[in-house]
Amino acid sequence: MQVLAVQIELINHYPWLPSTKVIYSDILSEKPREFIKRLFLDYPLDEIYERVIRIFGAAFENKEEILNYKIDELNVYLYLLLKILLSIFNDNAIANRIANLYSKINYNELSIESDFVIYEICRDLELDILYYENPITYRIIIAKNQREEIKTKFTIHFTDYLNLAASMRDDFRKLVNNSLKNGEVFIQKRDLVRLLQEYVRKKVLSRQKLDKNSLEKSRQKLFKIDEFKQLHDRILLDWEKMRDDHEPLEFQWGEDFELTEIAPPCLKHVLHKASESQNLIHNERLFLVFLLHALKIPIEKIVKIFSTLPDFDRDKTLYQVNFALNKKYTPHKCDTLKSLNLCMAEKYKDELCLKGYYSIAKDEERKVNHPLTYMYVKQYRLSKTKIQDEMNKGKNE
Amino acid sequence: MSENAYLQRLFQRYYSEKREDIPKVNSFEKREFGFIPWNKQIMIRHLAFRELGDLREKLALEGPRHVYSSGTLYEEPDHLDMNQKGYNGCDLIIDIDVDHFFTPCKEHHDTWSCKECGLTGKGMPDKKCKKCGNNKFKNVAWVCDKCLEIAKQSIVRLAHDFLLPDFGIQESELNIAFSGHRGYHIKIENEKMRSLSSDGRREIADYLSGNNISYEILGFKSKSNNIYGLRRENIGWSQKIMDKIEDLLKGPSSDIEHLLEKLNFSKNKIESFKNSKDVFLHIITSKNTQNIWAIEGYSHNGWITFLNGIAKEIGIEIDEPVTIDIHRLIRYPGTLHGKTGFKVQELTLKELDFFTPLDEPKKNLDPIVFYGKNVNLKLKIIDNVIPTIKIKGETFGPYKEGDIIEVPNHVAVMLLSKEVATLL
Numbered sequence: 001m002q003v004l005a006v007q008i009e010l011i012n013h014y015p016w017l018p019s020t021k022v023i024y025s026d027i028l029s030e031k032p033r034e035f036i037k038r039l040f041l042d043y044p045l046d047e048i049y050e051r052v053i054r055i056f057g058a059a060f061e062n063k064e065e066i067l068n069y070k071i072d073e074l075n076v077y078l079y080l081l082l083k084i085l086l087s088i089f090n091d092n093a094i095a096n097r098i099a100n101l102y103s104k105i106n107y108n109e110l111s112i113e114s115d116f117v118i119y120e121i122c123r124d125l126e127l128d129i130l131y132y133e134n135p136i137t138y139r140i141i142i143a144k145n146q147r148e149e150i151k152t153k154f155t156i157h158f159t160d161y162l163n164l165a166a167s168m169r170d171d172f173r174k175l176v177n178n179s180l181k182n183g184e185v186f187i188q189k190r191d192l193v194r195l196l197q198e199y200v201r202k203k204v205l206s207r208q209k210l211d212k213n214s215l216e217k218s219r220q221k222l223f224k225i226d227e228f229k230q231l232h233d234r235i236l237l238d239w240e241k242m243r244d245d246h247e248p249l250e251f252q253w254g255e256d257f258e259l260t261e262i263a264p265p266c267l268k269h270v271l272h273k274a275s276e277s278q279n280l281i282h283n284e285r286l287f288l289v290f291l292l293h294a295l296k297i298p299i300e301k302i303v304k305i306f307s308t309l310p311d312f313d314r315d316k317t318l319y320q321v322n323f324a325l326n327k328k329y330t331p332h333k334c335d336t337l338k339s340l341n342l343c344m345a346e347k348y349k350d351e352l353c354l355k356g357y358y359s360i361a362k363d364e365e366r367k368v369n370h371p372l373t374y375m376y377v378k379q380y381r382l383s384k385t386k387i388q389d390e391m392n393k394g395k396n397e
Numbered sequence: 398m399s400e401n402a403y404l405q406r407l408f409q410r411y412y413s414e415k416r417e418d419i420p421k422v423n424s425f426e427k428r429e430f431g432f433i434p435w436n437k438q439i440m441i442r443h444l445a446f447r448e449l450g451d452l453r454e455k456l457a458l459e460g461p462r463h464v465y466s467s468g469t470l471y472e473e474p475d476h477l478d479m480n481q482k483g484y485n486g487c488d489l490i491i492d493i494d495v496d497h498f499f500t501p502c503k504e505h506h507d508t509w510s511c512k513e514c515g516l517t518g519k520g521m522p523d524k525k526c527k528k529c530g531n532n533k534f535k536n537v538a539w540v541c542d543k544c545l546e547i548a549k550q551s552i553v554r555l556a557h558d559f560l561l562p563d564f565g566i567q568e569s570e571l572n573i574a575f576s577g578h579r580g581y582h583i584k585i586e587n588e589k590m591r592s593l594s595s596d597g598r599r600e601i602a603d604y605l606s607g608n609n610i611s612y613e614i615l616g617f618k619s620k621s622n623n624i625y626g627l628r629r630e631n632i633g634w635s636q637k638i639m640d641k642i643e644d645l646l647k648g649p650s651s652d653i654e655h656l657l658e659k660l661n662f663s664k665n666k667i668e669s670f671k672n673s674k675d676v677f678l679h680i681i682t683s684k685n686t687q688n689i690w691a692i693e694g695y696s697h698n699g700w701i702t703f704l705n706g707i708a709k710e711i712g713i714e715i716d717e718p719v720t721i722d723i724h725r726l727i728r729y730p731g732t733l734h735g736k737t738g739f740k741v742q743e744l745t746l747k748e749l750d751f752f753t754p755l756d757e758p759k760k761n762l763d764p765i766v767f768y769g770k771n772v773n774l775k776l777k778i779i780d781n782v783i784p785t786i787k788i789k790g791e792t793f794g795p796y797k798e799g800d801i802i803e804v805p806n807h808v809a810v811m812l813l814s815k816e817v818a819t820l821l
């Protein structure tokens with residue numbers, strides 16, 4: 001018999017733990033279809049529907065928590081059902097919203113756990129964690145008469161740290177800004193829990209990439225189960241309704257072009273992330289605010305773009321946007337964006353960014369050194385082709 | 398016979414005589430190999446070998462100009478489709494190459510010429526040609542004992558100041574090699590590190606170079622007209638910076654002056670810093686302190702400039718893309734570098750301490766495998782200017798186009814490999 005590292009209770013609470021595989025090995029070895037069939041047989045339909053729809057509903061409304069979050073055996077089944085649904089929807093925007101919400105719920109739950117439980121969870125995840133009975137001091141802050149020692153009971157091996165923290169791209173989590181010694185990063189409990197949240201988020205997002213055909217096949221197979229099909233359709237309906245309520249992220253720059261037509265890769269990338277409800281790091285947000293503002297896009301619209309983000313809070317965003325704008329910053333230059341890793345010229349292989357353009361006014365080859373320059377050139381080029389088109393049309397008539 | 402054919406034959410002969418000198422790297426069969434042949438400037442990739450013998454055989458047969466293998470492990474290293482290779486993790490690679498940073502002596506021994514208009518110059522070329530604005534240059538970069546010493550010191554600091562103490566890496570996990578030309582690389586073979594994504598590797602690169610530090614997060618802040626600095630008690634970069642500052646303050650004033658000048662501080666500010674030297678030292682070292690950094694003329698921004706300058710002294714100038722890329726190929730140990738004819742020499746950290754690639758007394762560590770003191774070759778120089786080179790304690794050059802020279806075998810191989818001379 002396997003020694004159970006984590007108790008059943010913990011598994012019910014946190015079904016994404018690897019030990020789930022051991023305790024629920026029977027259901028995990030089933031085919032999705034068998035599993036779903038059994039689920040609908042074993043548990044009341046109403047309750048399954050209610051709980052699943054509540055999660056999706058909250059995710060679609062960008063909520064940060066859900067009411068009456070239950071920790072029971074069904075919780076494990078629902079987690080698995082959630083993952084099956086996500087792979088059937090095969091939609092990044094939906095998956096991101098669910099991953100954001102679900103990981104946040106888990107963050108809230110984890111935040112109130114004891115050191116011991118956190119340690120056990122990390123162990124179960126095979127994270128290389130050290131726990132110190134007596135907290136160790138690794139930083140000290142002295143400012144005038146204040147003196148603050150920063151201590152912790154946890155350290156984590158830098159590889160595990162980076163595997164979770166690096167993709168968060170947050171200055172506070174950058175390795176270079178943290179305390180590292182002997183391969184161990186000193187970490188506060190709440191930051192460790194934040195890493196666990198990131199783990200959960202990635203875990204929810206992880207799914208097999210199926211090609212169109214196999215996806216369609218497994219869809220058809222699962223849709224043979226009526227209860228499943230109904231649940232699926234209901235969620236989809238909610239999703240589409242929600243989408244209709246929010247107008248899409250289209251707005252005009254000048255009059256003739258859509259922003260997306262002339263946006264440089266760096267802007268496109270951030271807009272795309274926002275539209276898929278991926279989290280934006282602080283610098284991405286600032287970049288977006290300053291640039292959109294420079295384009296004279298009304299604050300209301302800017303806030304609207306932020307409304308799809310996982311941690312959206314209207315009042316907070318409005319305040320932040322206004323605050324940032326009052327400081328009268330100018331939008332970031334390419335050099336700045338490059339040093340912040342926000343330049344996407346290479347990634348998108350953008351000709352204009354990489355090769356530059358020919359300036360008629362200056363009669364020389366110039367490099368794009370500002371996203372606004374990029375848009376200016378792009379707009380000029382587009383307007384030229386439009387005029388050309390008009391002229392051609394004229395000729396034909 | 399063409400020069401390349403001649404060199405290829407030399408390489409073939411070397412590889413068949415020294416079969417045993419080609420080592421087997423860890424996870425040999427899981428690595429992708431790449432060769433650059435003599436007749437074309439292309440990389441033949443996606444090769445793999447089951448047995449070391451197969452590789453040795455191939456080298457002896459073809460005597461390629463350059464030989465590489467991947468830091469990456471694959472299920473099927475020879476699959477032509479990158480996505481089908483079956484990625485199995487990647488060793489962390491750190492490359493330190495003189496090409497990527499400034500050394501004073503480059504002004505004497507490196508030359509460039511513009512591919513468009515033919516303008517020539519010394520040292521590192523500007524971003525664009527001053528005459529025609531083009532940005533394509535032909536570089537002739539010379540091996541130089543001084544440059545190599547700087548690169549070597551960087552590797553030593555990298556290991557002793559970063560990899561061992563901070564990252565807790567074991568000395569036995571470091572695979573250090575002299576590249577056979579102008580630098581060194583380290584391949585770290587550590588099971589846990591193999592799982593790192595590119596993002597994670599970028600974080601390590603930043604940590605090693607000190608790029609993208611936030612001093613505010615490290616504890617530097619200005620509040621109600623006071624500036625509160627960093628503390629050496631703070632483990633990590635804060636400690637490194639404060640140790641360096643302490644050293645600087647304890648050293649001669651001229652060091653401070655030198656650094657501040659480099660950072661473009663005005664004469665007044667440099668004076669004011671020097672005058673406050675002892676007070677400042679007291680503030681940062683004493684336990685009983687308010688930690689207020691107050692030197693006349695130094696505002697928040699001034700301090701940030703200063704801290705950046707300090708961080709630059711501490712950080713290692715690594716070739717970042719190499720570290721971040723998880724599909725890179727690096728030179729295979731024991732093989733020959735086709736631009737010099739020198740061997741890619743593996744070294745332990747201890748061996749590195751006294752290693753002098755261009756004049757190495759220890760036979761088993763000597764990368765100059767074509768050493769032939771009494772075998773002279775007659776060559777004709779075909780490039781504009783060739784600077785003085787010091788090899789094996791002897792000085793050669795400078796030469797200019799058209800010179801007919803007679804030099805020992807290893808120097809001849811180097812000049813031919815660099816394509817600045819022809820056989821006579």
Ligand code: SF4
Nearest residue numbers: 264266334343345353
């Ligand atoms: S080059 Fe400038 S405009 Fe283009 S992607 Fe990079 S930062 Fe944006």
Ligand SMILES: [Zn+2]
Nearest residue numbers: 511514526529
């Ligand atoms: Zn030129």
Ligand SMILES: [Zn+2]
Nearest residue numbers: 502503541544
């Ligand atoms: Zn030099």
